[in-house]
Amino acid sequence: MILIECPNCGPRDETEYAYGGEAHVPYPADPAALSDEEWGRYLFYRQNPKGLFAERWVHSAGCRKWFNVIRDTASYRIETVYRLTDPRPDLTRPDHGVNS
């Protein structure tokens, strides 16, 4: 079980949260202008790195707010937690790029 630090409520067990997959995937500005290829990529393709991953969680059993987490998908270690309104922290390391 992962211990996740909610930006509003503090550290709580993973069971209080729900997972939202990759963070920073904006809805296309002009969806009608996308090709089938681009629309397919928006719908079905997400980064799947072994290493640091920027992802969304929601504190379902607490404040019910969404926020972002950068977590290592190999060790499950959480590197940082930040609000949706914050820019993505630059945690690039020589061995792992964020979402790469």
Add this chain to the structure above:
Amino acid sequence: MAEALPAHPDFLWRNPDPKPSYDVVIVGAGGHGLATAYYLAKNHGITNIAVLERGWLAGGNMARNTAIIRSNYLWDESSAIYEHSLKLWEGQPEELEYDFLFSQRGVMNLAHTLGDVRDSVRRVSANKLNGIDAEWLDPQQVKELCPIININDNIRYPVLGATFQPRGGIAKHDHVAWAFARKCDELGVDLIQNCEVTGFVKDGNRVVGVDTSRGRTATERVGLSAAGHSSVLAKLAGFDLPIQSHPLQALVSELLQPVHPTVVMSNHVHVYVSQAHKGELVMGAGIDSYNGYGQRGGFHVIEHQMAAAVELFPIFARAHLLRTWGGIVDVTLDASPIVSPTPVDNLFVNCGWGTGGFKGTPGAGWTFAHTIATGAAHALNAPFALDRFVSGALIDEHGAAGVAH
């Protein structure tokens, strides 16, 4: 059940050093990679093959699944490839000259809600139309087939019935891998363990070789069969895959007398249970929610599936958990596999089998070998190409098979 296992065999394959070049390189010596190499040799006469394995042979998901085999999928495309697979399973112990204890004890999928009942009856009809053995059982018939199951209506999700596929069952997964490995070796395939692929050599957009932890090997064609690590390999080759890697956990009890005669799966209360030949109760359920390559997950997921198991099988309340573990499953959004060419020429991918790859082992090998040998899809895997994520022709098995494999 509780029968003696075949004696542990002596060495079944050589451990050759990689040669400078091969006609085909398969990445990943799990069940699918080994079956692919076997069918390349048997069906297509290609034997100058290396199967490269980062760890040890069949040490990934092939050693971690719950060994359930069935073909009772809803959609025509899925039932075709899984039923082909099941027919291959039925002939395989003889063909591979290895008794891997394929036991067709039947697979039961329980229904606990009115919605479940309607979906299940629909699936039985769809299966019958596709020539697949399927029956709808009422609760009393469920009880007759599996006497230890609780069919009282005083539990939160009572058993309202079940679908039953008599030809489904289980097999000894590690013996399956060894059976394929021995035949591959006899046919001249090089099985190379402790050999991690670190890069792909390309000439323009065509793959011409692989870099590995044991040097560079030239090859004309490459087949990726690396399950949870497929995205990592695809990235090395310069393209993306529409999959997410998740931990999937399973567990066994200590050895018990035979009590459970079939395989019982419940999507709704979320557990699946069989009893291995040796006597352990083998259970599994759904993935951990987050992306993960750690081959482990949270214990609350284990607790959840044990709670479901005890509700369905009160007799299990005194059984002890012996061991839990996790694998890394490669999940697509339509819960269907990808057996396909890729954006890189001569590079092919077999992935996305998610939580249900074991049962597909022979079918995956058969169709992937065809795709690698001919450069084009077999009729059975044509619907499972990468281009379905552009065309929108998804094969949405979530409703019928999404969680419990």
